[in-house]
Amino acid sequence: MLITLAGRCIGTAHIKQNKPLQDFAAVTSDRLRSYAYALVADGHGGDKYIRSGKGAEIAVHCAVDSINGVLKEILWDVGKKKRSLIEKNLKLICIKTSLKWKEAVIKHYSENSLSKEETELLESLNITLPLQEDDISTLYGSTLLAAVYIEYLNFWFSIQIGDGKCAVIKKDNSVEFPAQLENEKLGFGVTTSLCNKDAPNEFRFAYGFEKINGIAVMSDGLADSFDSEKLPSFLLNINDNIVIDSEKTSNELKEFMPKLSEQGSGDDISLAGIFTKRRIQ
Template sequence: MLIALDARCQGSEHIKTGRPCQDFTKAAANYWKTNAYAIVADGHGGEKYFRSAEGSRLAVSSAAEAMNKVLKELLFYIKKKEVSVIDKSLKNLCSRILLLWREKVKAHFTENPLSEEELKLCEELKINIPVGEDDIFMLYGSTLLSSVYFENYEFWFSLQIGDGKTYILKEDGAVVTPKELENEKAAFGVTPSLCGKNAIEEFLYTFGFEKIAGICVMSDGLTDSFDLEKLPDFLISIKNNAIQDNEKTKTELNKYLPKLSEQGSGDDISIAGIFVKERKGYV
């Protein structure tokens, strides 16, 4: 049985400067609680990304929508363990998410013309009016992390563009980050984004056939605010508490994250997770 949890908070520095929370999250299990997904998006904080709070919301909805459409299709290949086809399907999923996000961004921009204040910002930032397509995407710039677990088939996958972290909670108690999702550009202060011209080439993804205890995805606001050596224990604690009482755990996290932001990076913080709860009499 799978339990899905997500929590986020507005960063303490964002509160001081009057900026909205630019992180967005979603986690959900299917009706039978046999597969679930966890998604986090982190809108960029720079001045030129002034609609990134909306961009992160659209990123999460695009990922959820795209995944819901392909999970049944993917399940067919998971059952047969056709690794090469699964790899191709996940690459196509990244393309679907990106295209859907761009469609949603363009629709939102059309339905919500730039305000006078936003027009002034464009002038200050030397963004041409009318705003070109590439600049529209830039205004909504966001990262994205998403993970799925199929409990019955002991199969998981994760995809990512930009910074943030994905952690796999192993059956033996180990907590690890997939090497395939390590972003080399981030080490040089460059963050790949959904708004980038080469976004499709900068998606990272990985998958595995193994029984796990859970998966967590999180924005860099959390990893920059937490002692990374203690983070595995923190995630295991969240898992254990969520299994006992998911709603209480989510409430407590939503209370704790603002304090963590204030003591740490001051950035928005978001986390989403999938955790395995053994069914009584379930084999």
């Protein structure tokens, strides 16, 4: 049986700049909690990304829909250990998510005209109105990370576009950040995005055939609030405590997040995780 957790908070820097919360986080599972999804998305903070918070929310919903649409094939592939087919279907999830997201943000824009304030802001940035499709999707620009753990098959996978981190907590309680998801070109304000023209090809993915204690995805706002040594300890603390009292752990995390942003990155913070129910030694 799996235990899930998700939380987010507005960054202290966003509060000072009068910017909204632009991260989104969610978890979902099947009725028996034999498999679960954890997802986070980080809307871009630049001035032109005026609807990136909504873009992040839409990204999470599109990813869930895309994973649901391919999950049966992946379950079959995993059972047969068909790596080539698994990778083909993970790429398909990335493509479907990207296309669904662009279609959804354009639909949202068509149903929600620019406000006076939004129009004035775009004009102040010398952005020509009316907007073309590519310019519309830019308003909603966001990263996305999604992780899935199928406990009864001992299989996990994660997809990612943009920055942030995925952490896999092994059975020996070591924490691994899958190398396949890393992109050395990202950081210092540079990121790939769902709003990029080549977004379907900018996704990375990783997967593993193994029993794990947990898997978590987080925005860069959370990851950048820790040094490389302390982030695993933070995740292991959640991993241990959530088995003892999941509700208390979830509440404590949400209470801690604003303090973490203030003492750390100053950015919005989001985290979503899947953990196995087990005995703590």
